[in-house]
Amino acid sequence: MDYHAPTTLDAAVDILAGASGDCRVLAGGTDLLVRMRSDMAHPDAVVDIKRIASLRTITEEDGGWRIGAAVCGAEMGEHAGLRAAWPGVVEAAQLIGSTQVQGRATIVGNLCNASPAADSVPAMVAAGALARIAGPEGIRDVPVEEVPTGPGKTSLGHGELVASIFLPDRAERSGDAYLRFIPRTEMDIAVAGCGVSLTLDEDGGIIRARVALGAVGPGVMVVAEAGRMLAGSHLREGGLQQLATICSAAARPITDKRGTEHYRTHIAGVLARRAAVIAYARAGGTLE
Amino acid sequence: MSKLHVTTTVNGEVQEFLCEAEETLLDVLRDRLGLTGSKEGCGTGDCGACSVTVDGRLICSCLMLGAEAEGREIETIEGMAEGETLHPLQRKFIDMAALQCGICTPGILVAAKSLLERNPDPTEEEARYWLAGNLCRCTGYDKIIRAVLETAADMREAS
Numbered sequence A: 001m002d003y004h005a006p007t008t009l010d011a012a013v014d015i016l017a018g019a020s021g022d023c024r025v026l027a028g029g030t031d032l033l034v035r036m037r038s039d040m041a042h043p044d045a046v047v048d049i050k051r052i053a054s055l056r057t058i059t060e061e062d063g064g065w066r067i068g069a070a071v072c073g074a075e076m077g078e079h080a081g082l083r084a085a086w087p088g089v090v091e092a093a094q095l096i097g098s099t100q101v102q103g104r105a106t107i108v109g110n111l112c113n114a115s116p117a118a119d120s121v122p123a124m125v126a127a128g129a130l131a132r133i134a135g136p137e138g139i140r141d142v143p144v145e146e147v148p149t150g151p152g153k154t155s156l157g158h159g160e161l162v163a164s165i166f167l168p169d170r171a172e173r174s175g176d177a178y179l180r181f182i183p184r185t186e187m188d189i190a191v192a193g194c195g196v197s198l199t200l201d202e203d204g205g206i207i208r209a210r211v212a213l214g215a216v217g218p219g220v221m222v223v224a225e226a227g228r229m230l231a232g233s234h235l236r237e238g239g240l241q242q243l244a245t246i247c248s249a250a251a252r253p254i255t256d257k258r259g260t261e262h263y264r265t266h267i268a269g270v271l272a273r274r275a276a277v278i279a280y281a282r283a284g285g286t287l288e
Numbered sequence B: 001m002s003k004l005h006v007t008t009t010v011n012g013e014v015q016e017f018l019c020e021a022e023e024t025l026l027d028v029l030r031d032r033l034g035l036t037g038s039k040e041g042c043g044t045g046d047c048g049a050c051s052v053t054v055d056g057r058l059i060c061s062c063l064m065l066g067a068e069a070e071g072r073e074i075e076t077i078e079g080m081a082e083g084e085t086l087h088p089l090q091r092k093f094i095d096m097a098a099l100q101c102g103i104c105t106p107g108i109l110v111a112a113k114s115l116l117e118r119n120p121d122p123t124e125e126e127a128r129y130w131l132a133g134n135l136c137r138c139t140g141y142d143k144i145i146r147a148v149l150e151t152a153a154d155m156r157e158a159s
């Protein structure tokens, strides 16, 4: 195996584009090295992106936040501005693994590993995040939900990598939250997860809402119907019940060792209503 | 394929080594630098026995390539005591019998030291979450957590 550690994004793209064999981006390595170790991946080369200075920063841009692809979860958690603007995305990123894993794991690695249970992904999708993709043809921005295309698969073309994630300008009176269910309190993979992002008007009415589910389908799911239902509502009991029903109906889980189809379907709704309550409070709303 | 030449700092000392691209930092520490204090419990990031800090950040050395160590500052369990003088955490672990077989101990000590450097007064919950990635098959965790919290209290008093 070859190890490359380019110091510019262009150089990284050149290496990836010029590679003939299986050449993988190495971010935190918390998925890739485990896969190599378990004989599930045998790359001919890895491109370590952590020496590219521009990918290591969290910067404010047009009122939103750009998070470089080499920023680890712990760095996101330590960033007061990011935490204040997008608490749900940060809490989702911080749910990934242990303290040690947090010192390495990136949200872009979480996205590009394309596990249906990736914790940060529903939170990013609810936030309306964009992935900036760099490749031989230049730069393009796509909604994060368009990056994973199925378990372990992405829409990235040959020579492309994700350079950063952009969390858009946050409107006044907005809040987001992510909840997952695991049988333990730490160090486990989601049975189901839900990200909710809301914007309120001055009277606490919801103007805009985005809801995304994880681990209950082959990939992250945007529940557009839940967003439409929440918009114009005040998040009263009836509405929360309806939200849970819509999310459970949208869930398409499988039965595996972590949970049955029936259980996951139910829990998707429960998580959605609880996450909505947290997001609503963070947006400054008061539940009646 | 020729080996990679890496220069890094381990416990304050400049170290040079040659390694294969696939080799983990843990392999390098144990097999090339003779620093066998860091243990391999799982090799997949689950147990924390291989914990070290890199540029001050706690990580699993089994999930980092040796090649990535170029120019970094690494601290391992071997750098914890000063000569014959044990770190207060090491002393307390012995006094309170917070170890049995000892496989998890180097990783837990490195992780606990990193916690106390960031947070000299952790709550029990904070200590338990911080150490959630360090598994111990022997002690049942209670003695470990108590030893960490008592060391924190001693160190606060001493400073």
Ligand SMILES: Cc1cc2nc3c(=O)[nH]c(=O)nc-3n(C[C@H](O)[C@H](O)[C@H](O)COP(=O)(O)OP(=O)(O)OC[C@H]3O[C@@H](n4cnc5c(N)ncnc54)[C@H](O)[C@@H]3O)c2cc1C
Pocket (backbone or CB within 6 Å): A024, A025, A026, A027, A028, A029, A030, A031, A032, A033, A034, A049, A069, A095, A096, A097, A098, A101, A104, A105, A106, A107, A108, A109, A110, A111, A112, A113, A117, A118, A119, A120, A156, A160, A161, A162, A163, A187, A188, A189, A190, B044, B045, B046
């Ligand atoms: C002990 C342990 C616990 C874990 N717990 C959780 C958990 O609770 N929740 C969870 O969701 N995950 C968990 N994970 C999985 C993993 O930590 C996350 O998916 C993490 O976010 C991966 O990020 P990384 O930077 O380490 O990715 P890497 O391992 O570096 O990369 C992952 C994949 O994405 C590709 N990739 C990385 N960066 C880019 C890029 N910029 N452009 C294109 N492709 C890229 C790589 O080539 C690779 O295929 C856990 C892992 C371990 C070892």
Ligand code: FES
Pocket (backbone or CB within 6 Å): B039, B040, B041, B042, B043, B044, B045, B046, B047, B048, B049, B050, B051, B060, B061, B062, B063
């Ligand atoms: S050996 Fe590294 S975490 Fe277990």
Ligand code: FES
Pocket (backbone or CB within 6 Å): B098, B099, B100, B101, B102, B103, B104, B105, B135, B136, B137, B138, B139
């Ligand atoms: S003392 Fe044996 S594993 Fe912890």
